[in-house]
Amino acid sequence: MSLPIFLIGARGCGKTTVGESLAQVLGYAFCDTDHYLQQSTGKTVAEIVAAEGWEGFRQHETDALIAVTAPETIIATGGGMVLAEANRCFMQERGQVIWLQANATVLAARLTHYPQSSQRPTLTGRSITEEMAEVLDERASLYQQTAHHIIDAMQTPERVVMAILNALPVAPASQV
Ligand SMILES: Nc1ncnc2c1ncn2[C@@H]1O[C@H](COP(=O)(O)OP(=O)(O)O)[C@@H](O)[C@H]1O
Ligand SMILES: O=C(O)C1=C[C@@H](OP(=O)(O)O)[C@@H](O)[C@H](O)C1
Ligand SMILES: [Mg+2]
Secondary structure (H helix, E strand, C coil): CCCCEEEECCCCCCHHHHHHHHHHHHCCEEEEHHHHHHHHHCCCHHHHHHHHHHHHHHHHHHHHHHHHCCCCEEEECCCCHHHCHHHHHHHHHHCEEEEEECCHHHHHHHHHHCCCCCCCCCCCCCCHHHHHHHHHHHHHHHHHHHCCEEEECCCCHHHHHHHHHHHCCCCCHHHC
16 A cells, blocks of 8 residues: 655745646546535635634644645645644655755746745745745755755646656656
């Protein structure tokens, strides 16, 4: 039975995009913790944060992580999943953790083009460029210490998927 694969990294690094493709290639299930939350609460991230604050959202996020974790599943996490030590330990112990690494300039460009503001309300109140630099300063070491593998996410999604396949000792579900 193959372990779950957790994709971690900052907003815009491609966890959702790459995760869906990777799941198709491997014949695994795909789950996104933000999508799960939206379905289970009937609220967007922005609505949860408006009602309960970021602290409330983070508690829901931990619950979502536990709920979606299953064998042969690709799990796209939200960018802040690594903030809680319990989440970091859970992912490390339960599966393979992949950090999709990209610099603040690339992330800000993607998010400016595709803000999805109901999914990504501001974290700091600053501009997207300033926010991504600040977020990476705060979280890069957490992504690094949690990851079993670090993948360059500043290449096409297809190449990112290939890089993950090369890094991971996984077989397609049909061959397991
Ligand atoms: N490797 C990539 N190259 C170019 N654009 C990308 C790449 N990965 C994702 N994107 C784009 O960046 C935006 C955010 O991607 P998404 O998968 O939602 O990131 P995340 O889930 O990590 O926040 C989307 O518009 C997506 O099409
Ligand atoms: O970085 C963060 O703290 C967040 C990232 C978002 O997910 P994506 O990384 O998929 O954008 C979403 O979970 C929420 O807005 C918080
Ligand atoms: Mg996402």
